[in-house]
Amino acid sequence: MFIDPHIHMSSRTTDDYQRMRESGIVAVIEPAFWLGQPRTNIGSFQDYFSSLVGWERFRASQFGIKHYCTMGLNSKEANNESLAEQVMELLPLYACKEGVVAMGEIGYDDMTPAEDKYFRLQLELAKELDMLVMIHTPHRDKKAGTSRSMDVCIEHNLDPSRVIVDHNNEETVKEVLERGFWAAFTIYPHTKMGNARMVEIIRRYGSDRIIVDSSADWGVSDPLAVPKTARLMLERGISPADVTAACYQNALLAYSQSGQIKESDWLNPPPIDQRQMFNDNSVLRGQEPVVESRHEYVLIS
Numbered sequence: 611m612f613i614d615p616h617i618h619m620s621s622r623t624t625d626d627y628q629r630m631r632e633s634g635i636v637a638v639i640e641p642a643f644w645l646g647q648p649r650t651n652i653g654s655f656q657d658y659f660s661s662l663v664g665w666e667r668f669r670a671s672q673f674g675i676k677h678y679c680t681m682g683l684n685s686k687e688a689n690n691e692s693l694a695e696q697v698m699e700l701l702p703l704y705a706c707k708e709g710v711v712a713m714g715e716i717g718y719d720d721m722t723p724a725e726d727k728y729f730r731l732q733l734e735l736a737k738e739l740d741m742l743v744m745i746h747t748p749h750r751d752k753k754a755g756t757s758r759s760m761d762v763c764i765e766h767n768l769d770p771s772r773v774i775v776d777h778n779n780e781e782t783v784k785e786v787l788e789r790g791f792w793a794a795f796t797i798y799p800h801t802k803m804g805n806a807r808m809v810e811i812i813r814r815y816g817s818d819r820i821i822v823d824s825s826a827d828w829g830v831s832d833p834l835a836v837p838k839t840a841r842l843m844l845e846r847g848i849s850p851a852d853v854t855a856a857c858y859q860n861a862l863l864a865y866s867q868s869g870q871i872k873e874s875d876w877l878n879p880p881p882i883d884q885r886q887m888f889n890d891n892s893v894l895r896g897q898e899p900v901v902e903s904r905h906e907y908v909l910i911s
């Protein structure tokens with residue numbers, strides 16, 4: 611069994627859901643993010659947040675995958691301050707919905723003053739609502755941006771064990787682990803942080819507090835990055851226990867602190883029934899519905 615604890619399923623297809631399930635992914639976490647272009651009004655945020663706890667969760671269930679999400683104002687759109695203010699008013703309503711496991715993904719993109727302001731406001735909101743935090747670290751100036759993100763969390767008195775820092779690489783992992791945060795790694799195809807590099811990170815640092823995810827979205831990315839990385843780890847001599855920790859157990863340990871996700875959610879799931887509807891809409895387009903009698907999962911270790 612695998613968990614992909616960072617994937618933007620709203621921009622993926624039903625083929626992806628099918629392949630993910632066949633590869634052993636039992637649960638996903640979908641962080642609130644931007645759309646590839648800036649939103650122009652608050653209604654667009656509201657409908658997106660609603661879809662994360664509504665239609666997308668239903669769509670995942672129709673392919674036998676448990677869907678959770680995080681709520682937050684992403685760093686890019688924090689730069690539109692008049693809209694950001696309205697999002698901050700809306701967030702508490704969505705952050706408290708069932709299946710929301712953290713505030714996220716929040717943090718820095720260009721490290722502008724507006725990004726800093728809304729990152730801090732959301733950390734305060736997370737504290738107020740007793741929520742975990744998922745941090746998006748900037749892709750440019752990665753090392754400084756990651757250090758700064760953790761500094762700000764500490765300034766706001768967040769407990770590092772309740773903060774998941776994502777998009778790490780070889781330059782950032784040591785500091786993140788030493789400071790007691792969870793270190794998540796996004797495996798993008800054909801990039802520096804590919805799955806072969808991930809194997810070497812586990813070999814060097816072990817699997818404690820390390821989490822593998824795909825961050826697959828509308829860009830070039832791979833929704834099977836977690837199972838593929840797990841397979842490569844096993845082929846290259848990483849122990850099954852370490853592979854299970856990095857590709858399943860640690861995500862569960864980290865996010866179950868929210869009280870919103872637990873293993874029993876998918877160990878005895880209701881069978882898939884594609885005759886079901888959500889607001890009178892189904893995932894089918896004239897196909898024969900899949901109706902299962904029960905699920906069966908095989909452990910990789």
Ligand SMILES: [Zn+2]
Pocket residue numbers: 616618641643715825
């Ligand atoms: Zn993301």
